[in-house]
Amino acid sequence: MSRSLKKGPYVDEKLLKKFEGKKPADTGTIKTWARRSQISPEMVGFTFGVHNGKDHLDVFVTEEMVGHRLGEFAPSKKFVRHGGKMQKEMEQKQKDAEIAAAKAAKAVETVKK
Numbered sequence: 001m002s003r004s005l006k007k008g009p010y011v012d013e014k015l016l017k018k019f020e021g022k023k024p025a026d027t028g029t030i031k032t033w034a035r036r037s038q039i040s041p042e043m044v045g046f047t048f049g050v051h052n053g054k055d056h057l058d059v060f061v062t063e064e065m066v067g068h069r070l071g072e073f074a075p076s077k078k079f080v081r082h083g084g085k086m087q088k089e090m091e092q093k094q095k096d097a098e099i100a101a102a103k104a105a106k107a108v109e110t111v112k113k
Contacts, residue, residue: 009038009067019046031056035071050074 003010012034019030024045031049044063049056050070057074065073081087 009040010036011040012037019043029056029058032070035069035074035076037070039065039068039070041066052076 012032015030015032015034015037018032019027019042024047027046029047029049031051033051035050039061041063043061044066046061048059048061048070050059050073051057052074053076059070059073
């Protein structure tokens with residue numbers, strides 16, 4: 001559910017103070033924990049270090065990001081891939097096929113010379 005239009009976008013006050021009246025070229029990375037803050041047009045060009053729960057990830061703000069939230073660009077969960085024994089076997093077969101293809105290509109090169 002989106003925020004009411006009459007209230008306007010939410011931007012953390014402390015975050016506003018950090019970049020208000022400054023130029024993007026002059027400031028470095030602005031560290032923030034305010035993942036829920038919406039990106040406003042004034043933020044375009046700045047680099048924010050958005051906290052993901054472990055460390056700060058650099059997010060360079062562009063015009064396409066306006067209206068989204070800072071947290072959307074700093075994922076807080078790491079995907080650990082699915083699979084198990086079957087997945088490992090499939091990956092091993094694929095690796096073996098790549099090695100065989102590389103050897104075949106090398107053999108063709110030596111025959112041409």
